[in-house]
Amino acid sequence: MVYEQRRSIVARGAAALGFLCGVFGLLAGLTEHVWKLGATGWFTGGALLTLLAVFALIDGALAAQHR
Numbered sequence: 001m002v003y004e005q006r007r008s009i010v011a012r013g014a015a016a017l018g019f020l021c022g023v024f025g026l027l028a029g030l031t032e033h034v035w036k037l038g039a040t041g042w043f044t045g046g047a048l049l050t051l052l053a054v055f056a057l058i059d060g061a062l063a064a065q066h067r
Contacts, residue, residue: 007059007060008060010056011054011056011057012053013053014049014050015049015054015057018045018047018048018051018052020046021042021046022042022047022050024046025040025042025043025045025046028042
């Protein structure tokens with residue numbers, strides 16, 4: 001039970017960080033700021049992190065149902 005809760009908390013935190021990275025990328029693109037990763041890098045990294053977090057949440061939910 002504790003492992004599923006920890007996985008869920010980590011996945012939710014990763015989803016929040018991914019969303020934040022995506023927002024940074026969007027703002028950088030709209031304001032035309034030049035960063036090391038660029039607007040595309042921040043947005044893509046945020047999207048990837050959010051996607052991985054969603055998969056972790058789904059995996060945790062499926063594992064909890066099979067117990």
